[in-house]
Amino acid sequence: MTAMRIHIAADHAGFELKTVLVEHLTAAGHDVVDHGAPGYDATDDYPPVCFDAGRAVVAEPGSLGIVLGGSGNGEQIAANKVPGVRAALAWNTDTATLARAHNDANVIAIGARQHSVDEAISLVEAFLAEPFSGDARHQRRIDLISAFESGR
Numbered sequence: 001m002t003a004m005r006i007h008i009a010a011d012h013a014g015f016e017l018k019t020v021l022v023e024h025l026t027a028a029g030h031d032v033v034d035h036g037a038p039g040y041d042a043t044d045d046y047p048p049v050c051f052d053a054g055r056a057v058v059a060e061p062g063s064l065g066i067v068l069g070g071s072g073n074g075e076q077i078a079a080n081k082v083p084g085v086r087a088a089l090a091w092n093t094d095t096a097t098l099a100r101a102h103n104d105a106n107v108i109a110i111g112a113r114q115h116s117v118d119e120a121i122s123l124v125e126a127f128l129a130e131p132f133s134g135d136a137r138h139q140r141r142i143d144l145i146s147a148f149e150s151g152r
């Protein structure tokens with residue numbers, strides 16, 4: 001396992017899972033930065049913490065991000081508003097792996113209310129373990145997305 005820099009964020013719905021993942025990933029030797037929420041607050045909002053984690057990933061090329069919520073949908077949407085973020089909602093190990101292999105996703109979104117803790121850990125591990133394939137057709141598509149993002 002290659003130790004990685006990982007930026008993680010969650011709202012109240014993902015808070016418990018975030019706590020477990022921070023502990024699990026740190027124990028596995030990863031360098032984990034927790035962007036909040038700092039504590040459980042049933043009324044908190046996911047966008048700011050997802051923006052923070054996404055910005056941190058873009059600022060540190062090679063790092064990866066994890067955003068957690070109830071469904072993961074809003075967290076993915078919010079993270080994807082940060083230029084340079086490619087956030088993928090993973091809902092099984094195939095979608096987690098393909099997010100890296102085909103999309104070079106740098107952020108994984110997971111719905112904590114959709115999975116057991118063990119399933120969520122498997123999604124994260126599959127995501128972290130998979131490299132981008134580098135295949136020309138995938139790179140071409142990623143480049144088209146980047147060009148659109150930069151208004152080119």
Ligand SMILES: O=C(CO)[C@H](O)[C@H](O)COP(=O)(O)O
Pocket residue numbers: 011013014046068069070071072073074075
């Ligand atoms: O998954 C999410 C966004 O996509 C949120 O975690 C979810 O909407 C929070 O719901 P509630 O405020 O009812 O606990």
